[in-house]
Amino acid sequence: MQPxxxxxxxxxxxxxxxxxxxxxLEELIAPDCVMESIQPAPNGTRYExxxxxxxxxxxxxxxxxxxxxVEDTVVMGENATIRWRFNFGNGGxxxxxxxxxxxxxxxxxxxxxxxxxxxxxxxxxxxxS
Numbered sequence: 001m002q003p004x005x006x007x008x009x010x011x012x013x014x015x016x017x018x019x020x021x022x023x024x025l026e027e028l029i030a031p032d033c034v035m036e037s038i039q040p041a042p043n044g045t046r047y048e049x050x051x052x053x054x055x056x057x058x059x060x061x062x063x064x065x066x067x068x069x070v071e072d073t074v075v076m077g078e079n080a081t082i083r084w085r086f087n088f089g090n091g092g093x094x095x096x097x098x099x100x101x102x103x104x105x106x107x108x109x110x111x112x113x114x115x116x117x118x119x120x121x122x123x124x125x126x127x128x129s
Contacts, residue, residue, distance in 0.1 A: 006102045007075045010082065013100075013107065017068045022058035029053050030106035038096055038114040053110070065089030078102050086114075 009028055016024035033053040036044040047053050060066070071083040080100040087093045096114030100107060 005105075006078055006080055006100075007073075009102050009105060009107065010073050010075060010080045010100065014068075014070050014073065014082065016057070016061050018070065020061055020064070020067075022061035025054055025057050025061065028107055029057075030103065030108045033106070033108055033110070035110040036112060038094070038112040038116070041116060044112060053107075063089075071095075 012024055013028055016022060016028075029050050031050045033048075033050060035047045035053045035056065037047070037056065038044055047056050066089045067087050069085040069087065071085060072081075073083075074081045078101055080102070082098045082100060083095075084098070085093050085095045094114050094116055096112060099109075099111040099113070101109040
């Protein structure tokens with residue numbers, strides 16, 4: 001595995017959160033990175049640039065009571081999908097995904113989406129068998 005390929009970048013990205021090691025993020029983020037967090041719904045908050053993205057992710061990685069369970073990571077070329085559960089530390093959690101894009105060995109885009117309570121969408125009634 002090459003040190004700058006997407007799978008390796010995602011492995012190191014996940015490791016920063018799983019091991020609460022925010023310093024690991026410093027070499028993974030592109031100067032022009034764009035990240036959208038999961039809150040507030042429906043659009044999240046947009047962070048632009050290295051410092052903004054790094055600051056957001058490091059704050060999560062240093063939280064001593066919250067943690068991530070990485071359920072799956074799928075890589076397709078320069079794109080990756082990370083499926084996760086974020087545990088708040090008080091028994092609460094939320095499941096979600098990050099849609100990631102890597103160029104030249106750095107994360108350039110990270111879009112977060114989560115399953116969260118809120119207003120229900122007007123979905124059609126479907127009979128389940």
